[in-house]
Amino acid sequence: MRAYIEFAKKKFQNQIAYPMEVFMGILNTVLTVVIFCSIYRALYGEKSQVDGITFSMVATNFLISLGLSEVFSFDEMFLQNKYRDGTISNELLKPVNFKFRMLAENIGSSGFKLLFHFMPAVLFTCCYTSICKPKSPESLLLMAVSVMLGYLVLWLLSFIVQTWCFWIFSTWGIMVMKNVVVNILSGTMLPLWFMPDSLRKIVAYTPFQAIYFVPVQIYLGQVEGIVLAKSLLSQLLWIGILYFIGELFWRQGIRRVVVQGG
C-alpha cells in the first residue's frame, strides 16, 4: 500500500512543476461551464423551470459533471505505449501490481487537478452564476463518497478498453468511441433530466449514469434515504462488474506479451 501512495504522491508533485498548465486548466474548466450555462440560459429563455428543473440545478449539474470530467481525465494510451515500446516488461518485473500502480498514478494527478483546477473553477463559477447549495452537510459528504466511486467506474471503463491493445493495432479509435458514449450518456453535455425517456430508460441499465449523475443527484438532494443507498449500491455493483471484466481481459492479454530484446 505504501508503494502505491508513493506513486500517487509522485504524480501529484510532478504537476506542481507546471504553473501555466494549472492556470490554463482553471480557465478551460470555467470557460466550458460558462459556455454550457449560456446555452441553457438561451434554451430556458423566460421559463423559470422545465420539468421541475430550475436553471440553477442545470448550472450545478454542469459545474459538477464538466468540472469533474476535467479532473477525471488521464492518459488513456498509457498501457498501449508501454506495450508498444516494450517497457512493459520492466514494469511487470517490479514487485508492484501494474494495474494498481496505474490507478495510483492516475489518482495522484486527479487529486492535484481536483484541488488546483476544480476548486478554483468552482469559486469562479459561483461568482458568475447561481449554483445550488448542497441539500445538507451530509449530502455533500455522501456526494464526495459517490464521486470517488464514480471515478472508479470511469477508470475501469477506460482500463478495459486499454487492455484491448494486446489484441488490436491501435486502441485510439475505440477509445474515442468509448468517450463519445461516455460524454453523451453520462450527462456531462446533456443533463440526464432532459434526455428522451426511451434513452433514459436504457441509460439506467448502463454504468454511465453512475459516473457523474449519481453524485449530482445526491448533492442536490434528489435522492434520499433508500433510493440514495440504492444509487450508491449501483455504483459499487458496477465497479464490481467492470473490475471483473477488466481482470479477465488483463489476464488473457498479459499472456500475449512477447518482448523482443531490450
Added chain:
Amino acid sequence: MIGELKIAIQALKMSCLSRLQYRADTILATFAVFFREATGIIVIYLTLLKFDSIHGWNVYEMLFLFSLLFLTYSIIVILYADLRDFSCMIREGRFDLLLLRPRGLLVQLISNNADVIAALGHGTLGILLFVLSAGKVGITWNFSTIIYYLGAVISGVLIQGGIFIIFSAFSFYFVETGSLREIFYWNMRKFAGYPISIFNKWIQSLMIYVVPFAFVNYFPAQFLLRKPDMAEYPTLYIYIAPFVGFFVYLIAYGFWRFSVKRYESTGN
C-alpha cells in the same frame, strides 16, 4: 507556382498512401473522428427534442450552422496540418529541414502533410449535415447564394488557416504555445457552432474580432437565413464575411514573415 502545386499533389498522395498501409486502422480512426465530432451534434439534436429551438434557431438551422464549421475544417487539415502541429515540429527540429530546401517555407508547410483521417471524418460529417439541412432551412439556392456560399467556405478556410499561421508564428517567441491554441482555437471551436448571440458580450467580441469564428459560420449563415438575432450586429458583417478570410490571411502572412526571421533552432 506550377512546380509547387505538383509538389503539393505529390505530398497529398503520399499522405494518403502512408495511411493506407494500415487500412483497417485508418477506417476505424476515420469513424472515430466522425463520431467524436458528431458528439456535439447528437447532443444538440437530443437537446432540441426537448426545447424545440435555441434563441430562435431550430434544429435544421443549427445543423446548417455546424456544417460550415466541419466543411471548412476538412479542407484546413489537408492544407494546414503541419501548421496545426507546428510547436511539435519546432521541438523535434523538423522545421530546420525545411529551411534547407529551395522553396518558400509557408508553401512547404502547407503542401507537405495532410491529415487524411481528420479530412475524411470532418468532411463526411460536414457534407452529411449540409445535405440534411440545406433543403429544410428555407434558402433559395440560386446563382448568387451559391457564389456567396462558396465564397464563405473559402473565406472560412482562410480565416482558420490564418489563425494557425499566427499561432505558429508565436512559436518563434514562446517555447510552448499549446495551451494558447487549446483555449483560443480548440475550445472556442467547440462552441463556434452555436449562434453567437446566446453568449455574453465578452465571448461575442472574442469570436467576432479576436478569433473571428463568427465570420466562418454565423454571419454567412445569417446572410442565407436572416434570423431575427442578426439585429444585434451591423448588417455590414454579413456582406463582408466572404472577404474577411483574405484580410485575416494577409495579416497572418505579414506577421509570419516578420517573425520567422527570429527563428533559432532548438538544436538536436
